[in-house]
Each structure stands twice: as structure tokens, then as C-alpha cells.
Amino acid sequence: MTTYVIHASCLPWTVRKNPNKMHQVQVKLAERSYPIFIGTRTLDGIATSLGELLIGWSHTVIICDEKVAQTFGKTVKDYLNQTNKRTSMLIVPSGEENKSIANLSQLWSQMLEEKTDRKSVVVAIGGGVVGDLAGFAAASFTRGLRFIQVPTTLLAMVDSSVGGKTGINLPAAKNMIGAFWQPHAVWIDTSTLDSLPDREFRSGLAEVVKYGVILDESFFDHLEEHADAILARKHEHIQHIVRRCCELKAQVVSQDERETTGLRAILNYGHTFGHAIESKTSYGRFLHGEAISIGMTMAGQLAVRLELWQKDCQERQTALLRKFGLPTSFREVPSEQLVVAMQMDKKTEHGRLNLILPTRMGNVRTVSNCEYADILGAIYGNAT
Template sequence: MAGKTETVRVALAERSYDIEIGSGTLAGMPEFLRARTKSDHAILVTDSNVDDLYADAAGDQLVGEGWEVDLFAIEAGEPSKSVDAADELWNAMLNEGADRESIVVAIGGGVVGDLAGFVAATFARGLEFFQAPTTLLAQVDSSVGGKVGVNLPGAKNMIGAFWQPRGVLCDVAALESLPDREYRAGLAEVVKYGVILDAEFFAYLEANVEPINARHADVLTRIVERSCRLKANVVEQDERETTGLRAALNYGHTFGHAFEAIGEYEELLHGEAVAAGMRCAMQLAVRLGRVAEADFERQESLLEALGLLVDPLEADGDEVLRLMYRDKKVAAGKLRFVLPDRIGHVELVADVPEADVLAALAV
């Protein structure tokens, strides 16, 4: 039975859109799409894990409502977020007769959403795009804000675009089918929002560890809604990362992206890398005298309670620094880090000594 539905409006003038959040919302996909597009041809992009779980049923629903539907399933996993996979989708869409009146609907996690969104942004100079994220990480982070793209072998998210969806449909019931590791990886981004933007939300997470771990639908609806609202507030003020405000969303990511690359995008899930990265970033903030040791311990305790006390991958320090210098926050050849000065607030900090960065790896 569907519960209460929450709606977060992302206000971006003519690019504004709604994020609908609740339990059982996927069943309303035909109505959700019809209210936002005049198209009758939907390109559904999913992966090998989600295809049988949700995408097939969504396609059947749309066909039953008179849509022409083409369903493409990529291999699950970060390696599919590639130029080669995008090329395969472009050509498959061309062969199926997709045109500028077609829409692209991503049904799956962050890899599916980023890849499908990039394909939507570039095919025929841009198609309407919708997201139906089925992982926690995608629901609270990657499906919101319009950043789409693919990886290069040596750099994550280096090829991409800003392409806002026309709507996002979050069904927290889909999170029940997530493997435990995938679910916990998504919680890393939830914790991130508390650290960077909302001390009260961080306290809510601390107080609700048990229902979060048990995946209670009402609590999940609350944390997805609040995470989306916090991210939407930032995106509304800095849609294309021109003011530096949106950089706050990358807390833990400078370290985390380096760890992902060290593991060749296969050893750690993105959320696990972010969890390890947040530990290093908070440790770095302690070393620089920006936060008290108690703030570090508070973050450590919450991450541990949620099964996210992830250690950084072992690597040569010079290699870690080399990968960090590829980070998009590097300016004038200098590393910059998103670091807290208290729970609930972060700043972009430049001129961080490399010795302190390396020392922060020892959490």
C-alpha cells in the first residue's frame, strides 16, 4: 500500500521540476510522465540488476497506457558508466527510431542515471529526461541537480553535462530489494548532508539509527525528502557550479574519488569511498584546527552505527596526491578541500599542506 507522498520542488525557472517521494510511487509512473511530457515514445534505460525487478513492469505499464517503449539494459556496475556504453546507447536509440520527441527514463541507480542523462543530453541535441532512482544513493544524490556524465579510465565524471530532468520519481519501497552493502553505501551521502548543511538533520539520523537500519518506509521517506530538499537548495543557488556554493556537496569526495580510482572503480562502491573520504576530511579539519576532536568522534560514531566505518584504500601517498590533483576543485594548481568548521557547516579551503593531507589518511 502506498503511503504518504512528499514533493520537493527544484526551482530553476523554466527548468524547474518535481521530485515525488513515497512508498509505491513507481506504480504511478504513467501518470507522472503524462503530466510532464507530450511524448508517446519512452526510451527506458536500466541495468541487469533492475531490469527484472522494476524496469520490465514499468515498461508494461507504459505500453498499457498507449506508449511506444524501448527498453535497454546495460551491465550493472561502474564500468558501464563509459563512453563505450554511451556509444552503444546512441546507436541503439538511432536504430529504434528515437527522435527529438522521444524521452529518456532512467530506472536504476547512479550509474544508470548518469549514463542515461548524458545520452539524453547529447542525442539529437537533447531529449527530455526523467529519473526513477531505485538505490538510496541515487534517490538522495545523483538523481537531483542535473549533473550527468561518464568516466574516463583515469578520472571519474570527467565527460558530462548539466542536464536537468523533467521529473524524478523516488519509490522508497524499491530500497527493500537493495543488497545491504548498496543500501549502506547510500547512507553515506545522507550523513554527508547532515555534516555540510543541517546539524538538526544530523541529530535526527543519530536518533533514528535503528529504523534507518531496518529500512522503515516512513523514516526513509523523511530522509530522502530532507536530503533532496537540502541538495535542491544548493542547486537552485549554484546550478552550474559557478559560485563555489555547490562545491559543498563534494564533502569527502576529493579523498573518495581518489580511493575509487585506486580501486579501479571496482573495489569500493561510491558511497563507501565517500564514507572513507568523509573520515579523512574530518580528520584533516581536526589537524587544521577547524573542528574539535568531538566532532570527528561524533561523525565516526554515526558512520559506525550505520555500518560505514570504511577505511581508506592503502596506496602510495604520491599516487593519492596525483589523483587528487585531477579533482575538479583544484584551482591554479592548488588542492582545495571541502572541510567542516562544525557539524552542519562546511567551507572550501585552499592551500592545505600536502603533509596534512597525507597524515589525514591515517584514520
């Protein structure tokens, strides 16, 4: 993974127009390598930059939700219309419950109606739901189209838009269907966060905290120190945390693209608990990051019970999540039901749960032999 600041003099003209520096993080995956562009107020550069990346590109399918269609979607469409390429825009409903077979099937039909072919490029603009759904539509239409992620939520910027995980939910299990399908580029304009509702912004911070806990103690320290500036969405702070999360994720994905060595699974810290919570509340009660915040707290409690990590680390994690306004406990569903839902997790092997648990700040490990009683205890335990 390489990170470097591109100076204006080295950039093609459209990017040069932009007064802000753009950062670039490279996801290194041999012939599937791609850049993550990170900047502020950079949407005007997208058409030209993509034109340089995408040989033979003849048609764009923008996929976004209704709200984005009227804002950033329209902006990107206007810029793309200045090229000589045909542009279609397809609207999908927002909300995790819409990452469904029905919506995927409708997208496929609409893409066919729009005469989408192998020279078409899918541009997913929005949060994780749109990115996952549009990404899988791109992966599966004519057995694979190129696609670009343009995340407009913090959660999508730091997590779902990078790494090629695309897919939909089955009614009983989240993200059960999908493909590893890498984007050709990720285009992050942090100014799109200015209008993000507060609850969604805070939800994204759960994944940001996760990177500190699993991979980078000094990043965790940084988050504690600058929590107020981050909550105030100061641009330089937002750019910094987005860039660091993308660097960390790119590093992991480059080493374990398809979650085969166990390394990539660490990104799922808190997610086995979190997904079960989302599933048992029908994906309607919590935002994803909120469920992950509770899930990380439960995973931390389990790690404390197992004497894998210290109580004061758990307290620091809980305190930072709470500082960011995130929930850290959930007791409305019996623990036994939550454990059953947890077993639907994709990391389950031979019917056995594999859990990612913290060992010290900046480090986690996979634990595959947890006692049922300990997991139940951790779920019931108080958020310390």
C-alpha cells in the same frame, strides 16, 4: 525550495488510487524547474503523471540494467504500455566501471536504431551509474532529450538523481565527461529499496550522513537517534531521510546549478579523497558511498589538523559512519599516489586543490591553500 504534502483530494486519479501520500519537493531553476515525487508503492502512477508533465511525448526509452529490467523496469514498462506511446528498453551493464565511453557509444547507436527523436523521453531506472550514463545519453542525443530519473538505490535517491549532473568516467578520472542536464522529474518510490542488498543500502547512508555534516546539524542528530530504525529500513524513517536529503540538495542546486558560486561544491565533501580512492582501486574495491565514507573521515581529520573543527565532531562523524557499517580508513595505496589522483578533481584550479572541510556540525567551507604535508598527514592519520 518548497516542500508540501499533497492530499489525496488534490491529486489526479492515478495518484489518488495510491493509498499513500506523495510528497513533492520542487527544484527551482526557472524554466528548468522540476518536481521530485517521493512516495511508497507509487510506480503505478508514473505514466499518467508523466503524461501531464511532458507535452508532445511520443516515445519512451527506458534505460536500466539487466536486474532492474526484470523487476521495476518491467513494472514501469507495463504501465507505460497502457498508454498509446511506443516504448523501447535498453539494457546497460551495472557497475561504476561501465560508465564508459564504450557503453555510451553503444547507447547512442541503440537509440538511433530505436528511432529515438526529439519527442522521445528517456526514463533512467536504477542506481547512479545508470542515471549518470542515461542522463548524459539524453543530454547529448540530438543535442538534448527530456529525461526522467527513477532512482532505485538509496544513493541515487538522495544524491545522484537530483541536480542534473550526468556523465561518464575517463579511465584516469571519474565523471570527467558529461553535462549539466536537468531531468524533467524525479520519481522516487522508496519501496524499491526493500530488495536492495544490505551493502548497497549502507553505502547510500554515507551520503545521507554527509548532508547532516555539511548542512543540517539537527538532521545529523536525528540520524544518530534513529540509526537502528533506519538500518531496519522502516518505511516512515526512510521516507523522512530521503525527503530531507532531497530538500537540502534541491536548495543547494537551486542556488548554484552549475557549480559556479562555490555553494554546490560543498556537496562534494569527502569526494576529492573518495574519488581518488575509487580511481586507485579501479572502481572495483569500494562502493561509491564506502569510498565517500573514508573520504569524509580523511577530510575531517585534515580539518582537525588545521584546527578548523573539533575532535569530538570528528568522533561523532566517525561513530555514525561505523554504526552504519561503513569503512573509515584506507591505507593500502601510498598517500603520495592518492594525492596525485586527487589533483585530477574537477574543483582543481590553476593546479591547486580546493577541498571542502567541516567547521562545525552542519557547516563546511572551501579551503584552497592546504599544505601537501597536512593532506598526507590526514590520509595517514588514524580514523579517530
